[in-house]
Amino acid sequence: PPLALALAVLGAGLAAASLVQVGWGLRTLDALGRDIRRIRAGEAEHIPLPPVAELRPVAAELNALLDANRSVIARAREHLGNLAHSLRTPLSALANTLPDDHAGRALVARMDRQISWHLRRARSAGQPRLLGHATPVAPVVDDILLVLRRPAEDRGLRIATACDPAARFAGERQDLEEMLGNLLENAMKYARTAIGVTAGERSGQLVIAIEDDGPGMADSDHARALSRGGRLDEMGPPGAGLGLAIVADLAALHGGGLALGRSELGGLRAVLTLPG
Structure with a gap:
């Protein structure tokens, strides 16, 4: 009986410790989920590192992904801005060489409108929503x-x-x-x-x-x-x-x-x- 009682107490202690450990882990995961939702809602730009060591690499990788997302969009918009300038400058120069009543001015205006359309479309097509x-x-x-x-x-x-x-x-x-x-x-x-x-x-x-x-x-x-x-x-x-x-x-x-x-x-x- 003393041995059985000791084993029962030990089993209860282990079960309680397991429950505490699982609860702590779930709370940490729940906190990580809240941090991700804050990113989606635009209330934060990065995920704070969780106290659980096993989850820190996950948070670090998510933060790196967010930074890469911002970097890619910034570079794409910079390239599109350069493209817009390189296309519109010669178009403007061409328009300035034509008389006001020249039929080519309408064609130049149409080309400029089409360039504007496709540049604006391309600027937002790749990743319209920037998380955070x-x-x-x-x-x-x-x-x-x-x-x-x-x-x-x-x-x-x-x-x-x-x-x-x-x-x-x-x-x-x-x-x-x-x-x-x-x-x-x-x-x-x-x-x-x-x-x-x-x-x-x-x-x-x-x-x-x-x-x-x-x-x-x-x-x-x-x-x-x-x-x-x-x-x-x-x-x-x-x-x-x-x-x-x-x-x-x-x-x-x-x-x-x-x-x-x-x-x-x-x-x-x-x-x-x-x-x-």
């Missing part, structure tokens, strides 16, 4: 309007904004600027007196709406407006016919989308849905 980034929306809207507000005032346009300060875009500021800039410039082209901008989170996603009181468009024209080069008003304000298509393409690459509809102001309402 969360961009506040309101400052981006303010910065874009800082540039557009003067020409808007010259035309007598009122721009009303209602952006939730907590609204975040799970991606890089440059991509958000590209999308919002195109939508706001499009609204300014056609607005008569007013433009509205709202931004907030809905069901875990970022929803941004930009509307105007311009002529708008028929529902049957939405698909064409979102296609590359699909201008509906060849006699309207100058443009490439690529703005809405670029926004729709970038939004899709980020797992979101762009929807067009009728605004309560009377014109077009563009609703951008993105990961928040």
